[in-house]
């Protein structure tokens with residue numbers, strides 16, 4: 001009975017996953033949730049204090065364990081060489097640091113950084129072994145520590161989670177061991193590398209650079225904001241020309257310009273930056289930056305089309321978080337279906353590594369193709385919340401009620417009345433999106449719902465859109481060229497005649513980053529939206545993650561209770577419990 005613990009060990013977005021003896025994912029969650037520290041930069045994924053109870057919850061006494069991580073041996077070499085050279089090439093940005101007030105990193109500090117970076121990788125596994133000791137009195141790790149190539153772990157997670165028996169897998173991210181993108185063939189449960197694009201050409205780093213140039217901060221993971229702000233910007237030919245100076249296409253590959261040219265282009269872009277960019281962001285650069293991102297992605301899409309033989313496309317890596325682009329892939333042709341997993345960035349690699357480890361011990365294993373055909377992997381693989389804090393509160397909080405199944409109807413009624421409801425159910429989502437288990441919900445019909453939500457709870461920039469959850473069976477009536485979007489992974493265009501009905505979730509460019517909700521995937525959430533539809537005629541709710549600005553999605557009932565008392569939320573629902581103002 002061997003269990004496989006997968007650890008995502010990048011210095012941002014570490015995560016842990018557990019795959020059981022039959023290949024089923026038992027648990028997967030980003031470490032930021034437990035730590036309540038957004039993106040958990042430079043933290044080990046399996047923190048010692050946590051592991052004992054987590055392993056006891058999912059593993060039987062005496063279970064054997066293998067531990068797998070998400071970086072190959074090359075990565076250790078890279079770190080050692082970087083440390084020796086004193087060069088910290090995390091991104092093109094560091095080379096440009098004199099131009100940025102946010103990244104004035106003196107050389108000595110850079111050298112020190114290299115020494116302390118990647119704690120996640122260096123300490124991966126210690127917490128698990130400590131946890132095994134604590135849970136069972138004996139660490140039983142005959143499977144040892146296994147390491148898998150970074151892009152292979154991206155590809156394995158995405159392919160095994162997909163609804164496809166065969167696929168072409170495109171990985172595009174910040175940086176792997178030897179480059180930033182790769183193409184794999186997925187056939188018969190096996191992954192075969194078709195192309196590895198070696199070198200420093202990184203669309204992820206490019207987009208990070210645009211994020212900083214536009215007045216945001218990539219180290220905080222603010223790449224999202226470029227997508228949100230882009231529709232407000234104009235296509236400035238000069239900005240486009242400057243961005244395009246940074247790369248060219250050579251033999252079907254991206255070739256970045258030399259450092260001096262990129263630096264020069266950045267200077268010229270910064271010289272045009274409006275004074276208020278760091279306050280409100282720079283819309284024109286966001287527009288142009290997103291456009292050039294898409295041009296670069298098209299180069300790799302072409303590679304996938306040319307090299308792969310499957311008509312199914314799987315996209316993974318951090319760049320697969322670009323929902324605007326994801327929504328446009330199908331229309332670009334060459335593929336019949338496009339799948340993007342719920343956690344395409346480095347957190348997903350925890351499950352990729354665990355699955356690769358499982359497959360290594362079980363040759364010939366492949367995911368259950370029939371089950372996959374019924375739908376992609378559930379995103380609800382994270383922690384549950386205990387309702388015990390609510391039970392204790394009944395002694396002194398008269399507004400608290402336990403409603404059982406009735407909580408669905410009651411919540412639908414509150415939403416239809418325009419109330420803001422924090423909604424916590426079942427297991428947490430794996431990946432960055434709240435998909436109806438850790439969500440704040442609102443009525444999408446009032447035009448000012450977005451402003452109210454921002455003023456009372458979320459405190460986000462006004463340009464950032466809120467997303468819709470929609471009943472999948474009605475979605476084709478609401479979106480043009482509808483595609484299934486189980487994880488809010490793609491942005492589609494609202495039908496013209498529907499836009500005025502749900503203004504709070506229609507973005508400036510008439511799009512919405514939708515979640516397609518089915519009764520199969522999330523019965524209670526589906527029932528809630530259905531009940532809301534029965535009252536209002538609209539099969540859509542506004543769904544945003546249950547957190548406050550700058551914090552990760554909440555992790556415990558206490559977090560929800562705290563938000564109830566300290567924000568403008570009108571009600572919280574935790575499992576069957578309702579607490580309303």
Ligand SMILES: [Fe+2]
Nearest residue numbers: 173317318346
């Ligand atoms: Fe990655």
